[in-house]
Amino acid sequence: MVGCSSDPVKQQVEVTDVSHVPVLSPAPAAIISPSPVEASSVKKRVGTSRTTKLSPAKSPQPRIQAYGGYTPFSGVSGSIRNETTRLSQNTEKYQNSTVNPVKRVADEPVSTFSIDVDTGSYSNTRRMLNAGRLPPVDAVRIEEFINYFDYHYPQVNSAHPFTVNTETVDSPWQPNAKLIRIGIKANDIAYNQLPTANLVFLVDVSGSMDSQDKLPLVKQTLRVLTEQLRPKDKVTIITYASGEQIVLPATSGAEKQKILNVINQLQARGATSGEKAIQLAYQSAQSTFVKDGINRILIATDGDFNVGITDFNTLKGMVAEKRKSGISFTALGFGTGNYNEQLMEQLADAGDGNYSYIDSEKEAKKVVQRQLSSTLATVAQDVKIQMEFNPATVKEYRLVGYENRMLKQEDFNNDQVDAGDIGAGHTVTAIYEIIPVGQQGWLNDSRYQKESTSTKQNKSEYGFLNLRYKKPNQSKSILLNQPISTQSIKLNQASRDTQFAVAVASFAQQLKGGQYNGILGWDQILKLAKANKGKDEFELRKEFIELVGIGKSLSASKQ
Missing domain, CATH: 3.40.50.410 (von Willebrand factor, type A domain)
Incomplete structure (x- = not known):
C-alpha cells in the first residue's frame, strides 16, 4: 500500500488468476488527485480487489489487472504519510457469488430463502467506484444494494411486527417478463x-x-x-x-x-x-x-x-x-x-x-x-420467504440476488434452521422475475413435457407467498401467507419505490456483467433512477445516481 506523493500514481499491471472476471471489462487504472481537504487528511490506499472462493478454483485464465489511485473517504483528520513504496498486491477476500439460475416451474415450483438486511456490499462497492475502478463481481450482492435504501412501503396495524406488500410490474429486462416485488416494512421504534x-x-x-x-x-x-x-x-x-x-x-x-x-x-x-x-x-x-x-x-x-x-x-x-x-x-x-x-x-x-x-x-x-x-434492536427473527409458483400461469422464474441466503424447501418449516433477522424500522425488498405461460423465456420449451390441462387450475394467481418468522427469543415460528395476483401494471405506473428498487437492482446486475439486464443499459438505468429519486433527505439516492454515472464511465459498454 502506498500513500500520496508529489508524483502521479503510476500504473502497475500484473497477470493473475481471475476466474471471477466479470463480463464488463476492468476499468483502466485511474489517476485520482485528492482534493486539498483529502490531501491533508487521508493516507491513500490503493489496489484492486481479488476474491477468495470457497469452491475449487477453475483453470487459471490470464487477465490484465489494473491498479489505480484510491481515496477511500473524507472528513477524517490526520496527515498524509509520504510513502514511496510500489503499489502492492491487494488481498481483499470475497465469497464466491454465482448468480441465481433460471428455474423451470414444472421442475422446481418452490423457491425458499432467508431475508437479508445487510448493506455492506453497497458501501464497499461505492468506495471502489469512487476510487475509479469497477468492483470484482463477487463483491456485489444485489440484495444488499437494494436494501441499502429506505422505502416507504405502506404499513397497517396488525399483531405482526412488520407489514408485507407486493407489486407486479412489466420487466424492463426481458420481453414479456414480469417483476414481482416483495416489500417488508418493520415497525419502527424510537x-x-x-x-x-x-x-x-x-x-x-x-x-x-x-x-x-x-x-x-x-x-x-x-x-x-x-x-x-x-x-x-x-x-x-x-x-x-x-x-x-x-x-x-x-x-x-x-x-x-x-x-x-x-x-x-x-x-x-x-x-x-x-x-x-x-x-x-x-x-x-x-x-x-x-x-x-x-x-x-x-x-x-x-x-x-x-x-x-x-x-x-x-x-x-x-x-x-x-x-x-x-x-x-x-x-x-x-x-x-x-x-x-x-x-x-x-x-x-x-x-x-x-x-x-x-x-x-x-x-x-x-x-x-x-x-x-x-x-x-431485533423485532423479528429467523425470517424466511417461500414462493410457490403456479404452473398454470408461470413458466420460468429467477430470484434476483440472495445467492448466499438460499434455503432448501424443507428448511422453511424447520424452526431449527437459522435465517435472517429484521431490526426496528428496517425495510427488506426481494424481486422475482417471471415468464408467464405462453411467452418465450430464457429456456427452450421441453419436447416431452406437456402443459397440464386440468380444469382445476387457478389462473388468477402467479403464485402463493409464504413467510415465517419468530418473535424475539421465541422458538416457535409464525406463518403468514398471501396470493400473488396475475394483475400487473407497466413499470412507469408503479410506485416510485418499486421503480427505484428496480433501478438499483439493474445497476447491481450491470456491475456483475449485465447477464440478465437484456437491452437495459447504463443510460436507461440512469433515467429510471433520476425519475424516481423522490424525497431524498440524506441525498443517498442522489449519490446512487452519481455512482451509476461512474460505473458507466468505467465500463467497456457505454450504452
Whole structure:
C-alpha cells in the first residue's frame, strides 16, 4: 500500500488468476488527485480487489489487472504519510457469488430463502467506484444494494411486527417478463423506547488498522454511537491485537466522557488474534447479560486475522454456536487493501446480527445514529420467504440476488434452521422475475413435457407467498401467507419505490456483467433512477445516481 506523493500514481499491471472476471471489462487504472481537504487528511490506499472462493478454483485464465489511485473517504483528520513504496498486491477476500439460475416451474415450483438486511456490499462497492475502478463481481450482492435504501412501503396495524406488500410490474429486462416485488416494512421504534442495551465494543487495534481509513474512522464511529447511549445502557470495550484486553469494564451510558476517553486513546499495534478476542467478548457480554434487553457485540475491524485460529469455517461455527446464548453479533467493516469482506459478512450472518461497511463519517452516522434502532434492536427473527409458483400461469422464474441466503424447501418449516433477522424500522425488498405461460423465456420449451390441462387450475394467481418468522427469543415460528395476483401494471405506473428498487437492482446486475439486464443499459438505468429519486433527505439516492454515472464511465459498454 502506498500513500500520496508529489508524483502521479503510476500504473502497475500484473497477470493473475481471475476466474471471477466479470463480463464488463476492468476499468483502466485511474489517476485520482485528492482534493486539498483529502490531501491533508487521508493516507491513500490503493489496489484492486481479488476474491477468495470457497469452491475449487477453475483453470487459471490470464487477465490484465489494473491498479489505480484510491481515496477511500473524507472528513477524517490526520496527515498524509509520504510513502514511496510500489503499489502492492491487494488481498481483499470475497465469497464466491454465482448468480441465481433460471428455474423451470414444472421442475422446481418452490423457491425458499432467508431475508437479508445487510448493506455492506453497497458501501464497499461505492468506495471502489469512487476510487475509479469497477468492483470484482463477487463483491456485489444485489440484495444488499437494494436494501441499502429506505422505502416507504405502506404499513397497517396488525399483531405482526412488520407489514408485507407486493407489486407486479412489466420487466424492463426481458420481453414479456414480469417483476414481482416483495416489500417488508418493520415497525419502527424510537431508540429511547427500546429495552436496556448491553453492548460490547470489540475493537481491532492491530498493526493492520494503522491507517486513516481504519482505526481513526472506527473511533469516529464509536464516538457517534456513544453519544446515543442512555444512562440505563452499558458499554464494555475490548481491544485485541497480539493480545486481548478489557480496556473499559461495563460502564453506564451516563458516563459518556469516561467512555470517550477510552475510545480516544486507542492506538494500532501488533498482530491480529481475533478468535480469542471474540471468545472474551461473549464472556463479557454474558457476565452483564440483560434479560429481555439488547445484548450485542459490535466488532470493528478489517477482518485481517493472522494469529491464532484464522480458519474461516471455524470462526463462523464458533459465532453460530454462541448466538444460542441470546447475544447477537454485528460486524462493522473498515479499510481497504487487506479487507476480509467474506469473513465480516458471514460472521454477522452466523451471529444473528447485521453487517455494514463504514467508508466515511457519513456512513457511520447512517448506521449508528439515524438507524441505531434497526442496527441494535431485533423485532423479528429467523425470517424466511417461500414462493410457490403456479404452473398454470408461470413458466420460468429467477430470484434476483440472495445467492448466499438460499434455503432448501424443507428448511422453511424447520424452526431449527437459522435465517435472517429484521431490526426496528428496517425495510427488506426481494424481486422475482417471471415468464408467464405462453411467452418465450430464457429456456427452450421441453419436447416431452406437456402443459397440464386440468380444469382445476387457478389462473388468477402467479403464485402463493409464504413467510415465517419468530418473535424475539421465541422458538416457535409464525406463518403468514398471501396470493400473488396475475394483475400487473407497466413499470412507469408503479410506485416510485418499486421503480427505484428496480433501478438499483439493474445497476447491481450491470456491475456483475449485465447477464440478465437484456437491452437495459447504463443510460436507461440512469433515467429510471433520476425519475424516481423522490424525497431524498440524506441525498443517498442522489449519490446512487452519481455512482451509476461512474460505473458507466468505467465500463467497456457505454450504452
